[in-house]
Amino acid sequence: MSELLKYPGESSNNDLPPEAKAAAHTRRVFLFKVAVGLNMLVGAVLAVPLVGYLLGPAMKKKSGVGSWVTIGDVGGFPVGETRLAEIVSPVAGLGDGQTAKVACWVRRVSEQQFQVFAINCAHLGCPVRWFSESKLFMCPCHGGAYYEDGSRASGPPERGLFEYKYKVAGNSLVIHAGDMPTLATQASCTDKPLVQIEPATDETRSSWGA
Amino acid sequence: MGSLKERVTVVGLKGYEWLEHRLGLIKPLTAAAEHPTPANNASWWYVFGSAATVLLILQVMTGILLALVYSPSANEAWSSLNVLNHNIALGWYLRALHGWGSDFMIAIVLIHMVQVFLFGSYKFPRELTWIVGVLLLLLTLGMAFTGQVMRFDQDSYWGLGIGASIASRVPVIGAPLVHLILGGPIIGGATLSRFFTLHVFVIPGLLLAGVGVHVWMVLHHGVSDWPMPGRLVRKSTYEREYHELTEKTGIPFVPDAAWKDAVFAAAILFAVMACAFFFGPFGPGGPPDPTIIQTAPKPDFAFLWIYAVLAFLPPSIETPVMLVVPVLGIAGLLLLPVFASQGERHWSRRPVAVLMVSVIAVTLGIFTRLGTYTPWSPIMNAWTSDPIPPKYLHDRTPLEREGAIVLQDKQCRNCHALDGVGGLRGPTLDSVATSLTEDQIVRQVLQGGGNMPAYGNALNPSETKALVSFLMTLRGNDLEPAVDASRTLSHSGFHAAPDSDPKTGQKP
Numbered sequence: 136m137s138e139l140l141k142y143p144g145e146s147s148n149n150d151l152p153p154e155a156k157a158a159a160h161t162r163r164v165f166l167f168k169v170a171v172g173l174n175m176l177v178g179a180v181l182a183v184p185l186v187g188y189l190l191g192p193a194m195k196k197k198s199g200v201g202s203w204v205t206i207g208d209v210g211g212f213p214v215g216e217t218r219l220a221e222i223v224s225p226v227a228g229l230g231d232g233q234t235a236k237v238a239c240w241v242r243r244v245s246e247q248q249f250q251v252f253a254i255n256c257a258h259l260g261c262p263v264r265w266f267s268e269s270k271l272f273m274c275p276c277h278g279g280a281y282y283e284d285g286s287r288a289s290g291p292p293e294r295g296l297f298e299y300k301y302k303v304a305g306n307s308l309v310i311h312a313g314d315m316p317t318l319a320t321q322a323s324c325t326d327k328p329l330v331q332i333e334p335a336t337d338e339t340r341s342s343w344g345a
Numbered sequence: 346m347g348s349l350k351e352r353v354t355v356v357g358l359k360g361y362e363w364l365e366h367r368l369g370l371i372k373p374l375t376a377a378a379e380h381p382t383p384a385n386n387a388s389w390w391y392v393f394g395s396a397a398t399v400l401l402i403l404q405v406m407t408g409i410l411l412a413l414v415y416s417p418s419a420n421e422a423w424s425s426l427n428v429l430n431h432n433i434a435l436g437w438y439l440r441a442l443h444g445w446g447s448d449f450m451i452a453i454v455l456i457h458m459v460q461v462f463l464f465g466s467y468k469f470p471r472e473l474t475w476i477v478g479v480l481l482l483l484l485t486l487g488m489a490f491t492g493q494v495m496r497f498d499q500d501s502y503w504g505l506g507i508g509a510s511i512a513s514r515v516p517v518i519g520a521p522l523v524h525l526i527l528g529g530p531i532i533g534g535a536t537l538s539r540f541f542t543l544h545v546f547v548i549p550g551l552l553l554a555g556v557g558v559h560v561w562m563v564l565h566h567g568v569s570d571w572p573m574p575g576r577l578v579r580k581s582t583y584e585r586e587y588h589e590l591t592e593k594t595g596i597p598f599v600p601d602a603a604w605k606d607a608v609f610a611a612a613i614l615f616a617v618m619a620c621a622f623f624f625g626p627f628g629p630g631g632p633p634d635p636t637i638i639q640t641a642p643k644p645d646f647a648f649l650w651i652y653a654v655l656a657f658l659p660p661s662i663e664t665p666v667m668l669v670v671p672v673l674g675i676a677g678l679l680l681l682p683v684f685a686s687q688g689e690r691h692w693s694r695r696p697v698a699v700l701m702v703s704v705i706a707v708t709l710g711i712f713t714r715l716g717t718y719t720p721w722s723p724i725m726n727a728w729t730s731d732p733i734p735p736k737y738l739h740d741r742t743p744l745e746r747e748g749a750i751v752l753q754d755k756q757c758r759n760c761h762a763l764d765g766v767g768g769l770r771g772p773t774l775d776s777v778a779t780s781l782t783e784d785q786i787v788r789q790v791l792q793g794g795g796n797m798p799a800y801g802n803a804l805n806p807s808e809t810k811a812l813v814s815f816l817m818t819l820r821g822n823d824l825e826p827a828v829d830a831s832r833t834l835s836h837s838g839f840h841a842a843p844d845s846d847p848k849t850g851q852k853p
Contacts, residue, residue: 190521190525192525192527192528192535193522193525194521195524200530219636219638221636224530224531226529226530226531227531227533228529228533228535230419230420230533230534231419231420231531231533231534232418232419232420232633233423233632233633233634233635234419234502234533234534234634234635235531235533236634236635237635237636238636238638254635255510259506259507260507260509261503261506261642262503262638262640262642263638264638264639264725266728266759268754268755268756269756269759269798269803270803271803273723273725275722275725276503276641276642276652276722277655277721277722278721278770280723280798283802288793288798288799289793289796289797290721290796291655291658291660291663293663314520314524314531315509315523315527315531315532317509317510317512317519318510318514318519319514319520319522319523320513320520320523320524320530
């Protein structure tokens with residue numbers, strides 16, 4: 136289009152006769168430029184709320200997500216055992232259906248002391264399963280394994296299981312649930328230092344080196 | 346009769362002229378279809394691009410038909426797929442066509458890409474055609490991933506979890522990125538809605554527009570001529586040479602070259618129909634209920650290799666590899682024609698190109714194969730479903746048999762196979778006593794190491810004793826038990842450590 140519009144002052148227009156230059160420098164060309172600028176302005180004003188809407192889910196403050204939910208009666212979790220429990224996520228939305236449910240592993244260490252583990256493997260979020268005999272959590276996806284206290288035992292995870300904050304209110308066990316636990320979204324989980332990954336020692340390797 | 350025929354012809358011609366005068370598209374499109382193309386590229390090797398386009402049209406059509414019934418709500422999606430499978434006449438067949446069409450489309454797009462690469466067709470002046478093609482491949486894979494989400498079963502749910510977990514590893518913006526992908530704090534209705542939007546509006550729109558640009562450039566530059574060893578592409582001469590070749594040997598693309606495209610497209614469509622008819626639709630698997638943990642999530646075929654790679658990366662380099670390698674790979678594909686836009690086209694003069702394709706194909710093949718049986722994963726029910734083979738219980742003492750029970754109870758079989766049955770995560774135990782001494786087995790069991798958890802807390806001393814005595818009987822076909830070389834030496838009278846301290850001359 137640009138070659139059709141002869142703008143005065145452009146080098147290619149220098150050979151034009153003065154009448155043609157004057158003809159190109161019309162009110163219409165000026166108004167068109169104004170109109171283009173107007174559209175850019177309107178476009179920018181339009182874009183701000185659209186982008187804001189699009190990025191809405193990403194803009195939520197970390198601390199604001201989640202709340203305390205009752206997970207069940209304390210008596211349902213015998214001391215020394217680890218049991219699967221489920222809640223309805225306090226942050227579930229309209230039409231979430233079954234996906235609103237959240238599962239977690241509750242370990243009752245002593246009368247008043249619990250550990251509530253997220254079901255999501257710290258590697259890539261697959262559901263870990265508890266094996267009471269070997270006292271291990273195992274992940275079906277890439278073979279991550281954790282000890283009964285949630286610390287990393289083996290496999291690709293670089294840290295232990297995510298843990299929910301909990302409190303005992305009267306006879307109920309209450310946990311703070313919100314974000315799906317991932318390495319970046321642990322807002323509801325108690326802080327847990329990364330488990331140092333020990334490289335397999337030569338000794339261990341060679342002992343299997345049949 | 347003759348006059349009637351003439352009259353019909355005249356009316357038809359007038360109708361055509363009326364239409365074309367107003368539409369103005371038929372003549373230019375016919376001219377484009379009949380454009381001359383060098384006779385040497387009217388080959389069966391040049392049929393994959395058009396087949397991919399035909400498959401795209403099939404996907405659009407079957408997708409629209411599925412959308413008549415599918416409910417993109419986390420509450421109902423899974424059920425609506427079961428309704429399609431079982432309650433709607435031919436719903437299962439439409440789902441099967443769409444699913445198999447997607448697998449065929451990925452395969453054909455990849456073959457098309459390999460062909461273009463090996464023929465050097467991405468070189469001048471078709472660099473941008475290649476770049477748009479790479480974007481089309483990415484969009485196709487995007488359709489495959491979002492399509493897997495549409496199935497909204499267990500695999501789809503946990504696949505989203507894997508995607509979010511990968512995104513969470515991005516530094517600084519990890520958390521907002523996870524929320525952006527999921528549309529909220531958890532996988533749910535908002536997640537399915539945005540993947541539906543991607544799968545049905547955004548990516549198909551980009552894909553159709555991209556195919557339009559891609560085909561336009563093919564018409565603009567002409568279909569690349571058959572590569573000849575020694576005939577180099579030079580920016581200064583190529584277009585003149587191509588023009589001369591077309592002048593000399595040109596044949597109309599339609600019908601002289603296009604009949605092969607048409608035959609191949611029909612064969613591919615028939616293959617999709619046959620697979621759909623005989624093998625049926627994909628899933629849906631179990632419902633997307635995160636409290637059902639008896640599941641071993643797995644991605645669709647096209648992504649199995651990524652799933653396998655993620656099992657093998659050492660934890661310390663996993664995040665950088667996950668985030669950097671894909672960027673480098675895609676950048677390499679996009680920039681390829683910029684850095685190799687001239688020179689030799691024929692594969693016989695481009696050994697590095699052939700080697701690259703071979704290595705990449707074999708690598709993808711191996712990882713995909715591994716992804717089908719996941720040797721790195723514990724077999725969750727091996728300890729209850731796979732008994733100790735009876736031959737390993739014959740002629741054992743009660744203590745050793747007790748050890749076999751411990752082996753079973755403590756879920757050792759989930760990771761260790763006996764007689765070929767059990768997990769593949771750890772080494773098979775059939776001949777463990779020939780490679781480890783008793784002391785080494787005790788140490789390995791109690792302390793773990795080398796990717797094995799420590800069982801010190803899960804075994805009491807008597808269980809350990811029984812387990813180790815059973816393991817000590819596992820010596821394959823009566824092979825020699827492992828020996829500790831240092832112990833043999835000390836028993837044979839050679840004393841590595843002196844009996845007395847040389848400094849003091851006293852006995853310790």
